[in-house]
Amino acid sequence: MLNKITGKTKILGVFGNPIEHSFSPIMHNLALKELNLDYVYVPFLVDDIGLAVKSIKAMNITGVNVTIPYKQKVIPFLDELTLGAEKIGAVNTIINKNGYLLGDNTDGLGFIKALEENLKINIKGKTFFIFGAGGASRAISVSLVLSKAEKVFVYDIDKEKSKSLENIFTNKIISSENIEKDIKISDIVINATPIGMSEKKDEFPFSPDLLNKNQVFYDIIYNRKTPMIKYCEENNIKSLNGLDMLLYQGVISFYKWTNIEPPVESMRKILIETLKNK
C-alpha cells in the first residue's frame, strides 16, 4: 500500500531508463511509511535528462536518485557537486536545496558503511585491492581514498581503464602490475566485476588461494552467493556480499534528503524479499 498522498506530500524519486528493475521505490516508500513521513518516492522513466533535472526545480521535487544511463550525463545540469561526486565523475543522488541542485554520490559511501557496520573495519590506513575498474570500482576507490585509506590497487582486464583511475588521486589509486604481490599486501580484496553472476556465475575473478585468513573478501554482487563467497565461508576467510552496499547507498541518500535516519532493518528485509522474488 502506498503512503497517503495529500496536497502537502513531498516528492522523492529515481531517474533512469529503464526503471522497472529499480529496488529504490520499494525500499524508500517502506521507510517513509514506517516513519510516517509525508513523502512519496516515484520511479521516473526519463527520456531527456536535462528536462528531467529542470523539473526538479519546476515541480519542487525534494530529491532524486539517478541511475543507468544518466549517472554521468546528469552532471552538466546540476548547480554543484560534492567532492566525492566530482572525483567519481558520476551522481546517484540529487538534493534540492531551495532550488539549488547538489549532486552527490552515495555508492562508495554505502560500500564503506556496509564494511564498517558488518565487520567493524576502520578504513583509515588500510590497503585495498579492487578487481574491475568500471563505475562501481570508481565510486568505491574514490570514497576509500577520501576516507583515508592508505592505498587502493585496481586491476581490470582492460589496462587502460585501471590506468585511468590513477589520475584521480596520484599515488593513492594504483593500477596493479602484479596481482599476486599486491593482493598479498592488501587488507581487503574486492570483486567489482560481474564475475560470479549471470553467465559467469560459476567463475572466480582470481585464484582464491591468493587470499589468507587475515584478509577480508568483499564481493559487491548482491543477488546471489558467488563461488568466491562460498570459498571464503568454507575456508574461514571473513567476507561480505553486496547487499548492504545497495542498502546503505539508499539509507545515506534518504538521510541527505530528509535529515532523518531511516529504518535500516526494515529496508534490508524488503530488499532481501524483493531479490528473492526476482
Ligand code: NAP
Ligand atoms: P562495469 O562498469 O561493467 O565494470 C566492471 C569492470 O570489470 C569492467 O571494466 C570489466 O571489463 C571488468 N572486468 C571483467 N572481468 C574482469 C576480470 N576478470 N578481472 C578484472 N576486471 C574485469 O560494471 P559496474 O557497474 O562497475 O558493476 C560491477 C559489478 O558490481 C556488477 O556485478 C554489479 O552488479 C555490481 N554492483 C553492485 C552494487 C551494489 O550496490 N552492491 C552497485 C553497483 C554495481 P570489460 O568491460 O572489458 O568486461
